[in-house]
Amino acid sequence: MNGQDVSGVGGERRPVGALEDEVLVLLQSGRGPLTPGEVLEKLGGTLAYSTVVTVLSRMHDKGLLSRAKQGRAYAYTPVADGHGLTARRMRQVLESDPDREAVLSRFVENLPPGDERLLRRLLGTDLPEGR
Incomplete structure (x- = not known):
């Protein structure tokens, strides 16, 4: 996507596009909307919470995800398969x-x-x- 790397808590690096793809697959295979905390947990908890929020927000801005307020956070759903x-x-x-x-x-x-x-x-x- 933009070639930037995202570091996880353990120092692992992955291209931003790869993380978006991983998040999209995770959300598409889920049984409903997920909050950033739930996404972080399903990704193995190696990323910073703020990284997950940023990725989800950017994907929403690109029109890939819809979101609805759930408590203090948003819960995200893919707009299509x-x-x-x-x-x-x-x-x-x-x-x-x-x-x-x-x-x-x-x-x-x-x-x-x-x-x-x-x-x-x-x-x-x-x-x-x-x-």
């Missing part, structure tokens, strides 16, 4: 270019035939013979 988050990222990339038609055209042109057939099926259109 893994596939939904991938689809959100794809949409964000598409929206970052002013020429949607060109981006979508290039995207479809570069799909393997099986993926193009799947996309056409999902969109309810038939694929011309030979592809």
Whole structure:
């Protein structure tokens, strides 16, 4: 993500993006919203509490998590499952270019035939013979 490292209490270092991924997997596999303390505990307690709060807050700011007040802290929930988050990222990339038609055209042109057939099926259109 931004290449910074996060140090745990034991001095271990990991890229910030890796920690976000780990937190996201943890939240997606959970049975409900988790507070920073619960996330810290499930991560093994090697990080500082403030690090977990910062990561969760940044993920919320990025639109990856929703949160609701639970006591004095927030409890966090992923806004979508893994596939939904991938689809959100794809949409964000598409929206970052002013020429949607060109981006979508290039995207479809570069799909393997099986993926193009799947996309056409999902969109309810038939694929011309030979592809």
